[in-house]
Amino acid sequence: MSTARDLVLVVLGLPSGRTVEQGDLSLAPAGAEAVDLLESGALTLDGEPMVPGVRTAAGDPLLDEAAAALVRREPYETVTDWLWRRGDGLTAAYVEDLTRAGLVVRPRRRGLSVRGTDTVPADTPERRRAEERLASGDPVLAALTAALEAGDPPPDAGEPGEAVTTVLAAVGNAVTEREAARLRRDVEHAAFDNMWRA
Numbered sequence: 001m002s003t004a005r006d007l008v009l010v011v012l013g014l015p016s017g018r019t020v021e022q023g024d025l026s027l028a029p030a031g032a033e034a035v036d037l038l039e040s041g042a043l044t045l046d047g048e049p050m051v052p053g054v055r056t057a058a059g060d061p062l063l064d065e066a067a068a069a070l071v072r073r074e075p076y077e078t079v080t081d082w083l084w085r086r087g088d089g090l091t092a093a094y095v096e097d098l099t100r101a102g103l104v105v106r107p108r109r110r111g112l113s114v115r116g117t118d119t120v121p122a123d124t125p126e127r128r129r130a131e132e133r134l135a136s137g138d139p140v141l142a143a144l145t146a147a148l149e150a151g152d153p154p155p156d157a158g159e160p161g162e163a164v165t166t167v168l169a170a171v172g173n174a175v176t177e178r179e180a181a182r183l184r185r186d187v188e189h190a191a192f193d194n195m196w197r198a
Contacts (some may be wrong), residue, residue, distance in 0.1 A: 003036050004029035004131035005103075007144050008094045011123045013131065027178065028092055028144045030087035033066040034079060035140050036161050042067045044077035045163040048170070049076040056171060061064050062097060079170040087174075095119055103127065114185050143168040 007028050007029055034050065039041035040058060044051045052070040069086060071077040077085070098104040104119045121127040139160050147168070155162050160168065 001126055001130070001173070002032065002060050003057075003140055003144070004032035004062065004090075004094060005060075005126075006133055007032050008098065009103065009121045009130040010134050010141070011147060011148060012095070012119060013127065025148060025184055026087040026090040026173055027083050028148055029090050030066075030083045030169050031079075032140070032144055033063060033086065034082060034167045035160075035164050036063055036168055037067055037070070038167070043167055044102050045068065045079070046076070048078040048080065048166060050079060050082055060125065062093060079167055083170060083174045106186060110133045140164060140168065145173060146170045 008025070011013075011025055011028075028141075036042065036058070038045070040056070042053050042055060044053055050070060052072050055067050058064050058067065066086060070082075095104055098121075099119060103122055103124055105122045106119055121130075128139075134145060143160075
């Protein structure tokens with residue numbers, strides 16, 4: 001399974017008291033896809049611009065869709081631009097795909113991990129493998145999970161390469177930017193409400 005699928009399974013399996021915003025979760029799988037494309041050779045980075053390589057089928061429909069979505073003409077898209085464009089609605093696409101595969105189910109009791117999602121991972125070998133990957137200290141999955149503030153990263157299992165580090169940093173920055181925008185919006189709404197109450 002792809003890193004993005006593992007990430008979604010791990011985050012959907014969080015205890016019910018811990019939540020991740022869907023928008024944040026969509027940024028992280030877009031970053032995970034970029035990492036998998038880098039590792040397959042379908043993508044290289046020239047600084048932050050994403051330079052597409054030879055497109056080969058990954059055998060994963062969403063990862064193949066990601067490869068097809070790469071901008072193939074200069075000026076190439078930056079990692080940050082990719083995260084915002086590709087991440088739009090990506091959580092829903094992964095949840096739908098995992099549901100079709102029987103890897104995600106609707107729980108009998110309510111316990112959300114992702115706001116706006118009422119599904120949890122089924123008890124499958126794929127879920128256990130994703131959780132074991134995180135517990136083993138996989139640096140990519142740990143960094144993506146930590147960027148979502150889904151929990152403490154496991155012990156360091158090594159440094160990823162420079163290109164992967166660039167992608168992970170872009171994910172962290174994008175999630176931070178989204179959180180800052182959400183906080184500004186909350187403050188503005190509170191100020192507006194207070195003005196009308198006065």
